[in-house]
Amino acid sequence: MCVFNNTIKGLLNSSITQGALASETITFKSSTGEPIQVNDIIFGCGHNNTGVFNDHEMGIIGLGRGPTSLISQISSTFGGNKFSQCLVPFHTDISISSKMSFGQGSEVLGDGVVSTPLVNKDGGPLYFVTLLGVSVEDTRFEISNNSETAPKGNMFIDSGTPPTLLPQQLYDQVFDEVRKQVPMSPITDDPDLGPQLCYRTSTNLEGPIITMHFEGADVQLTPIQTFIPPGAKDGVFCLAFTNTSNENAGIYGNFAQSNFLIGYDLENEVVSFKPTDCTK
Template identity: 75%
Template sequence: MAYPVMFNPFFLLMSLSILLIHLTLYQAVNGGFSVNLIRTKSTNAHSQRVMGTTYTNSYAYLGQHLLELSIGTPPVKIYGILDTGSDLIWAQCVPCPNCFKQLKPLFDPKKSSTYKNISCQSDKCHQVYTGACSPENMCDYSYGYADSSVSHGILASETITLKSSEGKPVQLSDITFGCGHNNSGTFNDHEMGIIGISKAPTSLVSQIGGNKFSQCLVPFHTDTSIASKMSFGKGSEVVGDGVISIPLVNGISGSSYSNLYFVTLLGMSVEDTRFDISNNPETIRKGNMLIDSGTPPTVLHQKLYDEVFNEVRKQVPMNPITDDPDLGTQLCYKTSTNLKGPMITMHLEGGDIHLSPIQTFIPPKDGVFCLGFSNTSNEDIGTIGNFAQGNFLMGYDLEKNVVSFKPTDCTK
């Protein structure tokens, strides 16, 4: 969610969809752990207007993966967007004079025996890019996102509780998180905050103590009874036949992008028709694509987007929908079955990632499939969104500084 992009209203609407995802945690090989992402449809009325996508642990609003965890003692359930595109864990807290509406009760730090404010002199305060000092000597934070969403509040430490597969609570103590007292943006009423899983010391991944994690997200329109999976630590390595390991490129030091996951896109192909970003690979900006689980569509700079859009339209032997204002300018088709569109290849530095129609065409409503790409005027950075990440076992190895893709049926 951290990267500034220009979304078509169609994809902004999708962020309102809801699925409830329950977390189960079990011990993986060599001491790591994994979570099953069990999705159940929400009864919220918004879910009738958008498509439901695959998510992580908790809720999932169309296109957003929501992680379920509990904060405090006694534990209070929190459902936050799982986001590789940001650094901070935060949730809405009492008092909340200027907050977005949420259906579940706000977290009240006064009711938790393990809540502790972090002082502005603490090293932990300096780990937050926008950490500052309040008049009460507490660490104020202000964290903004690409869609102009913002969270303001106090940095604190708390106990986070996960539920094991045996039903026993698994507690992680002294976890740094933002207690948000002033939050606004494009959130819906089932979302309660954001769970950042970047490389930053304040992210969930870093605070768990791991430098490896993997995910296997089921495709967008998979039956909601089928779980996605995510693993942390040892045992989460992605190995075997068919693995493509792509070098991660460090973000700009000292910026809000410094801890995010960037790769280098050289060009894209629609079947055998290739579009290169530049005729001279040496002039391509390194790290020009952000891997972001908090952004649903794949976002391309305008020229490349137009080339891919036009070539897909040329290769799909159907007439696109042109008379539905709800779909905006998206490339959409009416069909009663999954769209048989072209294979789209992302040529990344380190290897090629092949995207089938199940990863590139998304059904916003019954009988309609739309190309799951969007565009940005920023020619320096695009985004590989979570639609395209479906049916890949993706492993992040922060020791080797690579992200590995393995084509996998994530429904099994």
């Protein structure tokens, strides 16, 4: 066992954790229901955690490309360097869990699947993809003047960041168009909501379809993925997008990933999306 001191950084935050590094046998359930034990899995236990960590979170699973991530450690045992996830929508009953599959059999297949290439930037651990533009219903906005010249790997998929972050100009265009297409007046008298685009409604908000145009894959988002109740404010729904000043790197957050079966094939360097009811 050894002591570790690790800094976790992202576009949104920086967190520091100190603790112990160890190895242990971990048991997974196979697709047949039988348990599978994997020996000598390296993991850390943080004893001094600062930043965005809180007492309600059990921990973080490493799903990146790094050599000590869970995916990298179990790929040879489970028949392939690939995995998939299906995140339940925000505010789903806590008795219903999101699901993950690892290795052979975790491929995302069938009708409705779209795939986009992964962009490996400098051998880093993050999963970068290329966003060409965003449509609000039939109105499309490009991330650059020419979608064919959009920077490769300009957005990374992050299951740990809730909202989707767009470069400022693109965000402003999406914000304005959504406001134009929602047939309601936005909330302007609540300082707690700040500059967010929010609406009061007694039922789920009926908002426009927002399409993320990734290279080779159009991912259509419904209001369940694009409008989220903010905290304890009942009857309020806010646009689940925000802005970043970084014009070359956005984040595809977990609100937008909900109710999609998303598969990461690290052998063929693609990520695939399939609309799915993740609560079932």
